[in-house]
Amino acid sequence: METNEQAKAKGGKRRRVPIVCAVVAVVLVCAGGGFYVWHNQPSFCNAICHEPMDYYVDGYYGEGDAAHAQLAVAHQQEGVTCLQCHEATLEAQVNEGTAWVSGAFETNADGSLEPQLITADKQQCATAGCHDWNDVVAATENWDGQAGVNPHRSHQGKAIDCSNCHSVHGQSVMYCNTCHSWEVPEGWSSPAK
Incomplete structure (x- = not known):
């Protein structure tokens, strides 16, 4: 038979279980929320994957070689984070994690990832x-002082896209100068002919 003191002890334990569960749930929710916020920051990308992500995070903050940082810094200054352009799907993250763990990724001489389409x-x-x-x-009408010339209204139509010229993580290239000889914006290069 149970004594009065044993019954009180059991009742106290029963009351503590929901409290402990609630505290654990709150801690897990806070930790999950904190991880989610951190995951959306550029620093997350190179916290574990230093090689090769340091190159990109440094460029985003304008550190290191400034030539690779031009548009990344401009995006950072406007408050645009990496994940606003690079969608972090579960499949992509699993593939990236697997490639990093196995070392199955290629880098250029400058340490950046070899582009993958x-x-x-x-x-x-x-x-x-x-x-x-x-x-x-409208901002690029009559480019280089030539009436009717506009690199953003290309005669090549949809055959070229923004990344043919603009590189967020590298030096931008005046793609039009593959054939033309237009003014090259400061910090850009012309393609080899």
């Missing part, structure tokens, strides 16, 4: 809240 087109860059395509076209 990554392009930036009008659909990605000229979406609501990002670049307004009409403003971009």
